[in-house]
Amino acid sequence: MPDILEDADRLCAKTGARLTPLRRRVLELVARANAPVKAYDLLSQIDRTNTSAKPPTVYRALDFLIDAGLVHRVEALNAFVACPQAGHGHAAMLYVCENCANVTEVQGARPGQDHKPDGFTVKRSVIEHYGLCANCL
Numbered sequence: 001m002p003d004i005l006e007d008a009d010r011l012c013a014k015t016g017a018r019l020t021p022l023r024r025r026v027l028e029l030v031a032r033a034n035a036p037v038k039a040y041d042l043l044s045q046i047d048r049t050n051t052s053a054k055p056p057t058v059y060r061a062l063d064f065l066i067d068a069g070l071v072h073r074v075e076a077l078n079a080f081v082a083c084p085q086a087g088h089g090h091a092a093m094l095y096v097c098e099n100c101a102n103v104t105e106v107q108g109a110r111p112g113q114d115h116k117p118d119g120f121t122v123k124r125s126v127i128e129h130y131g132l133c134a135n136c137l
């Protein structure tokens with residue numbers, strides 16, 4: 001888990017993005033969780049430690065982390081997972097267990113790049129696969 005924060009520092013130093021204390025804290029909470037985290041849960045955890053963190057601030061921090069490639073949004077669960085390989089420039093493939101909600105990330109190829117419309121620039125792609133993990137099978 002500390003690796004994720006170190007990677008984040010390194011990545012942000014490289015790209016010039018600013019990893020503010022709140023963004024760092026949000027990333028830490030997402031990275032520390034064993035399962036996808038809902039924004040709601042992040043808010044309640046941050047509330048206790050930082051009274052100035054209003055919901056919009058936390059949502060903006062999440063947007064920043066997603067844009068920076070540090071966090072992926074699991075669309076169907078409306079929850080967030082930390083990326084184990086910060087800033088990998090290609091699509092994330094998430095394998096979501098429908099029983100325990102465990103999410104495993106595998107680095108994908110570049111889906112979406114081959115068939116994209118002319119002139120379209122892909123900023124990020126997340127592909128979600130649903131099924132049962134090895135523990136639940």
Ligand SMILES: [Zn+2]
Nearest residue numbers: 083084085092
């Ligand atoms: Zn990733």
Ligand SMILES: [Zn+2]
Nearest residue numbers: 097100133136
């Ligand atoms: Zn499972």
